[in-house]
Amino acid sequence: MDWRSVTFDWNRARAFLVTAEEGSLSAAARALRLAQPTLGRQVEALEAELGLALFERTGRGLRLTPAGHELLEHARLMGEGARALSLAAWGQSEALEGEVAISASDAYASYLLPPILARLHRAEPRIRIEVVVSNDLSDLARREADIAVRNIRPTEPDLIARKVREAAARLYAAPGYLDGLGRPERGKGFQAAEFIEIDGQGSLMGLLNAQGLGLSEANFPYRCRNFTVMWEMVRRGMGIGILDDRIGDADPMVERAVPGFEPIAFPIWLVAHRDIARSRRLRVVFDALAEGLA
Incomplete structure (x- = not known):
């Protein structure tokens, strides 16, 4: 590659990309944690x-010119490359120190993860855990989480x-x-x-009528x-609900x-990005979750 043909600052290309995707200098500055005049x-x-x-x-702000539109896709490819490099570098880390984000449903985050994470913290106190509570699938490729608990x-x-x-889910x-x-x-x-x-x-009515x-x-x-709210309604005697029997059978x-009733x-599944799985820190958390949830 002829590196002399690259005549611009790559960091400035990032500023262009984020501004184009966020739609304004102020939003892009917040995303990059920069002062707006600096980004401008x-x-x-x-x-x-x-x-x-x-x-x-x-x-109303900024609008891409025809030249800007044409260069935007090239800038996006650069952004994806930079993200992939960062992801791979993070995955090579062998330090048992730092943050790991775990995505789980509200029910699992509330009732199953806490004792597992407490044991993990006692064993590896330098690992910091962020619990991302979501009943939707987190995008691991975009680092919305490092590990996800899925069904x-x-x-x-x-x-x-x-x-x-x-x-098994029971009533x-x-x-x-x-x-x-x-x-x-x-x-x-x-x-x-x-x-x-x-x-x-x-869907519950269909399952029960079957x-x-x-x-x-x-x-x-x-x-x-929201499973956690539903469960509190059940505990208060408002009706019958369905939940993982590890949670239900443990609740007095x-x-x-x-x-x-035939359980559902x-x-x-425990899911992680293939590159991140090379991280010793993430493997420790992944294995602790697998053991605790099994």
């Missing part, structure tokens, strides 16, 4: 180096995964709530029961897309609600 000078210096106007100054196997080629166990309710129902048997007596739906598609409970929408007066304020099986 970097963009202006790049324009001078290239001999091109990359942005038009309008009343589906990843398909991305740059991710590695370990299936730690096959879990639970507060004892007082079941007493009020007369403690019905499976397949009968649940027409008056109230259940708490956990998604927007009504096992002969004969429920209708009238049996679902509550809908909650609830009990299994439907005798003979689902897998638990």
